Amino acid sequence: MGWTERVVAHLADEGHRLTGPRRAILDYILRYSVPFTSEELIADLQKAGVHVGRATVYRTLELLHNYQWLSLVHRPEGEHGYVVAEPGHQHHLVCRRCGMVTAFQGCEIESLLGGLAERLNFRIEGHWLEAFGVCRGCQRANNERV
Amino acid sequence: MGWTERVVAHLADEGHRLTGPRRAILDYILRYSVPFTSEELIADLQKAGVHVGRATVYRTLELLHNYQWLSLVHRPEGEHGYVVAEPGHQHHLVCRRCGMVTAFQGCEIESLLGGLAERLNFRIEGHWLEAFGVCRGCQRANNERV
DNA sequence: AGTGTAGTGATACAAAATATCAAAAAGATT
DNA sequence: AATCTTTTTGATATTTTGTATCACTACACT
Ligand SMILES: [Zn+2]
Ligand SMILES: [Zn+2]
Ligand SMILES: [Zn+2]
Ligand SMILES: [Zn+2]
Numbered sequence A, B: 001m002g003w004t005e006r007v008v009a010h011l012a013d014e015g016h017r018l019t020g021p022r023r024a025i026l027d028y029i030l031r032y033s034v035p036f037t038s039e040e041l042i043a044d045l046q047k048a049g050v051h052v053g054r055a056t057v058y059r060t061l062e063l064l065h066n067y068q069w070l071s072l073v074h075r076p077e078g079e080h081g082y083v084v085a086e087p088g089h090q091h092h093l094v095c096r097r098c099g100m101v102t103a104f105q106g107c108e109i110e111s112l113l114g115g116l117a118e119r120l121n122f123r124i125e126g127h128w129l130e131a132f133g134v135c136r137g138c139q140r141a142n143n144e145r146v
Numbered sequence C: 001a002g003t004g005t006a007g008t009g010a011t012a013c014a015a016a017a018t019a020t021c022a023a024a025a026a027g028a029t030t
Numbered sequence D: 001a002a003t004c005t006t007t008t009t010g011a012t013a014t015t016t017t018g019t020a021t022c023a024c025t026a027c028a029c030t
Helices: A003-013 A020-029 A038-047 A054-066 A109-120 A136-145 B003-013 B020-029 B038-047 B054-066 B109-120 B136-145
Strands: A070-074 A080-084 A091-095 A101-104 A123-134 B070-074 B080-084 B091-095 B101-104 B123-134
Touching: A003 A020, A020 A038, A020 A054, A038 A054, A054 A070, A054 A080, A070 A091, A091 B109, A101 B109, A109 A123, A109 B101, A109 B109, A109 B123, A123 A136, A123 B109, B003 B020, B020 B038, B020 B054, B038 B054, B054 B070, B054 B080, B070 B091, B070 B123, B109 B123, B123 B136
Parallel strands: A091 A123, B091 B123
Antiparallel strands: A070 A080, A091 A101, A123 B123, B070 B080, B091 B101
């Protein structure tokens, strides 16, 4: 069962309708290998001849983001982009060259922040972590060029 | 030597001119106790009767951000806001109630990410970490109310 | 098939950010 | 201190991004 099917099932569970536009957006999203913005998706859908209203794109992405089927990451240029995700605590490695994103779980940061929080009397409820670097493919490409 | 003086000295070093508008913005920035956006600063300067063009505010904030004299953090409502910072590796605790930001250094995350990077063949060059929670003051205020 | 309601999208609108470019002002030079 | 060179500024126009409205559509359920 792939991402789309899980999303569809979950949305149904939550009482949302499976509409044509939502289906089209879900399908299109999977074609991205790098984070995308709402505006980019709108433009790409249009180019591809898929007719979906601007407001619907914004609404659908927000819906998916609320359920954590999409995550936001910082792209190399600075703005936020969406990437497909699975619900739950997750972090990302973002390639500065090609923009590719790799998700990873297993986070030991809570314990790391624990001592700090105690010292500062700050009650920590969550965190956002994202790492930047160069992915395997881009390292190789670079070596070949040199 | 305070933040402003360090910034002024650094900008001079880098060959930038110390203009009236820049001075005004630097002075005003220090009055914020929570992260602020470009638009907020523009509005506040106007209210305060300080006349600085909109474009200049955007340009100056970007300049300071490039030199890391300002950091961007996610505010409780979701958007990005600027906070004064010192160049170098730094992270922030952001209070979800009042928006107050506490910076901290001493970061052991590199080592934590090291093993992961090796497994994934990803060369990590940096990271962004930000923690959310409730600051000391807001915890106390809440207790009193309950 | 009929019904109630979530969802859609054209349009208008608002907000945020950038581009342009003549005029102003820093700082160097004399 | 007057001049010159170059950065910087800011009014304005424009683009980009995101939201509000609301009549209409079509999904889900009986
Ligand atoms: Zn890459
Ligand atoms: Zn984590
Ligand atoms: Zn607080
Ligand atoms: Zn760190």
